[in-house]
Amino acid sequence: MTDLLAQNDVFLINIALLAMVAIVALGTVLTRNLLASAMLLGVFGLLMATVWTNMFALDVSLTEAAIGAGISTLLILGTLSVTGIEERRSPPGRLPAAIIVAVTGTLLIYGTLDMPHFGDRNAPVQSHLSPQYLSQQVGKASAAASEHPSGNDFGGEVPNAVTAILADYRGYDTLFETTVVFAAGISVLLLLRREKPGGVSR
């Protein structure tokens, strides 16, 4: 890996991007024009996706770009074309809600103080789980693996440690996630299907 960019620089870029994300979020909430709000939400998704890529969470960033910046903006705009694009003024006097939000936010931030730093090599996940996964035969040639069968890596057939963990350790997890998505898709189709004028649904 040729490092023309120090780790510190990547950190600074992330800070700049996250500051822009915060500004966009404020603008989204404060603007009265809902059309502008929807577009700013798309910008929010795009910037967050860039931050995810910067943190090497490539799968998350792909999902965020497709859903956050792409589909959801269009869905919100489709909704706005039915409901109108001006926000009604809400009555003032939301102090209790503001207090609850502030207290919850403070508690959540306080909770993150105990977490290990990003990329900390002494974090429990680095010192206990990852070495155990990586020490298995995952990613080695199948001939070498068949001499030491471990039962958790498809006999060394999977060339990538992450794939082996996703497909084996989290196989049922992924299976039922796809089931949930499938069920949700069928429900949406049932809800949105068009009825024929005669009353008989397709």
Place this chain on the structure above:
Amino acid sequence: MSPEQLAVVLVLAGAVLVLARALRGPSVYDRVLAVNAIGTKAVLLLVLLGFLQGRSGFLDIAILYALINYVATIGLLKLVTRRRLR
């Protein structure tokens, strides 16, 4: 400041300028154009970071961003003109 760092800083500064237009922009078309330009800046930033860190995987992500950006802009404009959102 090395040239590489300067390039990243310039792209980020351009993104901030376009962001100001997206926040202020009086008409819908100002905002659409600003959103599209921010998408282009994100693609540029990803390509730049991928090149500087020697990670070619960033290129695939950048291509996908460009495609999503294109499709989202077309869809946005279709909705705005056809449903008379303005």
